[in-house]
Amino acid sequence: MNNNIPILEARNLSKTLGSKTIVSNLCFKVYPGEIYGFLGPNGAGKTTTIRMLTSLIFPTMGDVYINAIKLKENREGALKNIGCIVENPELYKYLTAMENLKQFARLKGQTNEDYLYNLLVKVGLPNTADQKVGTFSLGMRQRLGLAQALIGNPKVLILDEPMNGLDPQGMKDIRDILISLAKEDNMAVFISSHLLHEMQMIADRVGIINNGKIIAEDQVSALLSDKTLSLKVDEPERTLALIVNSFNLNGTIKNGEIQLELRNGIEMADIIRLLASRNIDIQDIRMVDQELEDIFFRLVDNETSYLDKRVEGVR
Amino acid sequence: MFTSILHNETQKIFKRRLAILLLAVTAVVIMMTFGEFYLSGSAHKTWQDNVNNKIADYQRIVNGQAPSEWEGKLPTPDEAKMQIQVLQYHLDNNIPINGNDAGWFVADTINKEMALLMVLLIAYIAAETLAQESGEGTIKLLMTTPVSRWQVTLGKYIGIMLTATIVLAYTLFLGYLADGILYGFGSLSQPVILSPKIINGSIDMTASSHMPLWQYILSGTLLNWLSLACVGGLGMLFSALLNNSGAAIGATLGTVIGGQVGLGVIKATWPNYLFWKYLTPASNLPIDINIPSGTQVSVAMAVVVLIVWALIFITSSMFVFEKKDILA
Numbered sequence: 145m146n147n148n149i150p151i152l153e154a155r156n157l158s159k160t161l162g163s164k165t166i167v168s169n170l171c172f173k174v175y176p177g178e179i180y181g182f183l184g185p186n187g188a189g190k191t192t193t194i195r196m197l198t199s200l201i202f203p204t205m206g207d208v209y210i211n212a213i214k215l216k217e218n219r220e221g222a223l224k225n226i227g228c229i230v231e232n233p234e235l236y237k238y239l240t241a242m243e244n245l246k247q248f249a250r251l252k253g254q255t256n257e258d259y260l261y262n263l264l265v266k267v268g269l270p271n272t273a274d275q276k277v278g279t280f281s282l283g284m285r286q287r288l289g290l291a292q293a294l295i296g297n298p299k300v301l302i303l304d305e306p307m308n309g310l311d312p313q314g315m316k317d318i319r320d321i322l323i324s325l326a327k328e329d330n331m332a333v334f335i336s337s338h339l340l341h342e343m344q345m346i347a348d349r350v351g352i353i354n355n356g357k358i359i360a361e362d363q364v365s366a367l368l369s370d371k372t373l374s375l376k377v378d379e380p381e382r383t384l385a386l387i388v389n390s391f392n393l394n395g396t397i398k399n400g401e402i403q404l405e406l407r408n409g410i411e412m413a414d415i416i417r418l419l420a421s422r423n424i425d426i427q428d429i430r431m432v433d434q435e436l437e438d439i440f441f442r443l444v445d446n447e448t449s450y451l452d453k454r455v456e457g458v459r
Numbered sequence: 460m461f462t463s464i465l466h467n468e469t470q471k472i473f474k475r476r477l478a479i480l481l482l483a484v485t486a487v488v489i490m491m492t493f494g495e496f497y498l499s500g501s502a503h504k505t506w507q508d509n510v511n512n513k514i515a516d517y518q519r520i521v522n523g524q525a526p527s528e529w530e531g532k533l534p535t536p537d538e539a540k541m542q543i544q545v546l547q548y549h550l551d552n553n554i555p556i557n558g559n560d561a562g563w564f565v566a567d568t569i570n571k572e573m574a575l576l577m578v579l580l581i582a583y584i585a586a587e588t589l590a591q592e593s594g595e596g597t598i599k600l601l602m603t604t605p606v607s608r609w610q611v612t613l614g615k616y617i618g619i620m621l622t623a624t625i626v627l628a629y630t631l632f633l634g635y636l637a638d639g640i641l642y643g644f645g646s647l648s649q650p651v652i653l654s655p656k657i658i659n660g661s662i663d664m665t666a667s668s669h670m671p672l673w674q675y676i677l678s679g680t681l682l683n684w685l686s687l688a689c690v691g692g693l694g695m696l697f698s699a700l701l702n703n704s705g706a707a708i709g710a711t712l713g714t715v716i717g718g719q720v721g722l723g724v725i726k727a728t729w730p731n732y733l734f735w736k737y738l739t740p741a742s743n744l745p746i747d748i749n750i751p752s753g754t755q756v757s758v759a760m761a762v763v764v765l766i767v768w769a770l771i772f773i774t775s776s777m778f779v780f781e782k783k784d785i786l787a
């Protein structure tokens with residue numbers, strides 16, 4: 145498989161429901177062996193997009209290509225190449241784990257019971273084959289959903305917030321499985337999430353979606369390059385003005401604390417030195433983990449400049 | 460690939476609904492056999508008692524003394540006279556009609572009186588199928604597998620009809636067994652006279668159309684199966700249209716019952732082309748000694764109308780579901 149040819153591609157994908165445009169003009173390409181994070185807050189349009197990728201709903205405009213097959217023209221041929229979870233992995237509660245897997249395995253032409261049992265082991269559900277899914281926790285259902293998606297070794301995995309309901313160990317397990325599938329089996333993984341740090345740990349590239357539009361697409365590290373410093377002092381307004389004048393930085397005051405974006409090689413130590421030289425008491429100073437929201441606000445503010453920077457198909 | 464779909468859909472509906480359906484019809488059959496047997500004490504009417512009562516009723520029509528509450532289309536005195544001859548012939552030659560034994564119980568009570576219950580049960584499980592998968596969200600994984608949607612719809616429909624067939628066969632068997640234990644099994648090859656020919660005041664058996672009882676039972680069951688195929692299709696259609704199984708069940712049962720009640724009061728002929736007229740088609744089989752006999756609709760008409768509507772329903776549900784956005 146040529147890793148420079150996209151295995152999953154959306155071209156100008158749009159969906160209008162009623163009079164509401166939920167997703168508009170989405171374009172992205174996912175390559176074999178790549179983990180593509182589809183990042184956006186709740187209600188951004190991630191699930192709606194995934195429903196279009198998996199032919200659950202039909203785009204108002206635009207096309208989906210899976211393994212170079214146009215979904216619209218050859219639905220079953222295209223779907224043969226994917227495995228997926230859409231929203232919660234709702235399986236048949238009145239069937240056992242193995243019966244559930246077999247339901248999907250039959251439709252994917254793969255019914256070897258040993259093979260399916262190995263999938264259960266792979267996702268960390270050994271010894272549950274004969275257990276009714278109705279008794280499973282959400283985390284176990286996520287794992288079974290993943291096993292279901294892996295049946296037949298698809299070229300593309302499409303997963304909608306697969307970490308929901310998992311404990312930290314569960315998240316790590318799934319992460320390890322996905323990374324090994326991408327790096328060792330050259331599978332393309334399209335994974336949606338509203339959690340930035342999760343994408344940070346797993347994705348090679350992320351596309352950020354907000355209000356149904358991709359507002360940035362890049363390596364995670366590139367999106368996180370700015371660092372934010374939180375600073376608590378007696379007179380935040382005056383202090384902020386001082387810092388801004390001295391270092392040419394951007395900053396705001398949130399809940400009485402100064403939030404500074406560090407750039408141009410300026411570090412926390414430089415700020416401390418400046419304040420000490422002016423005898424300003426520092427009550428608290430620390431680097432803050434950037435929240436997705438912070439990046440959003442910045443991206444939405446600079447939407448146009450980010451889109452300019454974005455290069456189609458950068459690996 | 461379609462066999463895989465069939466395998467899946469039958470597994471789902473069997474696991475989910477077969478046991479409860481069998482339990483429901485078992486309860487009804489036991490009530491109608493053992494329950495009735497013990498409630499009615501020792502006063503079990505023989506078929507001869509019933510026939511004698513009917514002869515008395517017809518005699519009142521001949522004498523112009525029919526009570527006013529016998530509404531509908533009463534037979535003319537001449538027709539009533541002929542009915543009396545037919546019934547008398549049964550008495551004289553000891554040919555049972557609506558007897559107590561197991562064969563007649565199945566032919567009459569199961570095929571005619573229990574038919575509406577079957578219709579409602581099958582309408583219910585058909586209305587559930589797709590809508591339930593939508594409501595519970597399982598439709599999302601199902602419809603991302605590489606199989607075409609119309610095949611899944613058809614597979615579900617066939618699963619429902621397999622279930623209907625099993626329930627129907629089981630009910631016949633259980634009814635036959637239960638009634639047989641209480642009243643005896645009788646003979647399944649005793650003749651059922653469908654349209655008697657009277658020559659010189661007695662029935663000419665060679666000229667009359669008649670069939671053995673087992674054949675009469677099977678014809679009724681087959682006719683009822685067609686009406687189940689029809690309401691099964693109607694249920695599928697609502698199931699494909701609506702995303703909530705409660706709504707789909709309500710719409711289906713409402714349509715079935717509402718239509719039958721509504722059409723009952725219409726005297727025109729166009730309702731004869733609608734499926735409601737034939738929901739319990741075995742009742743349209745001749746040999747109805749009830750008064751008034753009402754307008755008999757032909758069996759051939761019932762067959763054609765039911766098949767046409769079943770095809771309309773199932774193709775429209777495939778069409779509807781093929782184009783639907785799955786937003787469950």
Ligand SMILES: Nc1ncnc2c1ncn2[C@@H]1O[C@H](COP(=O)(O)OP(=O)(O)O)[C@@H](O)[C@H]1O
Pocket residue numbers: 161164166184185186187188189190191192193786
């Ligand atoms: N069936 C629907 N009809 C109308 N609007 C919908 C429907 N489903 C989702 N939406 C709207 O579309 C937007 C995107 O939803 P969704 O794709 O589920 O977001 P995400 O998965 O990113 O949380 C939301 O504003 C939601 O309210």
Ligand SMILES: [Mg+2]
Pocket residue numbers: 190191192231304
């Ligand atoms: Mg979602």
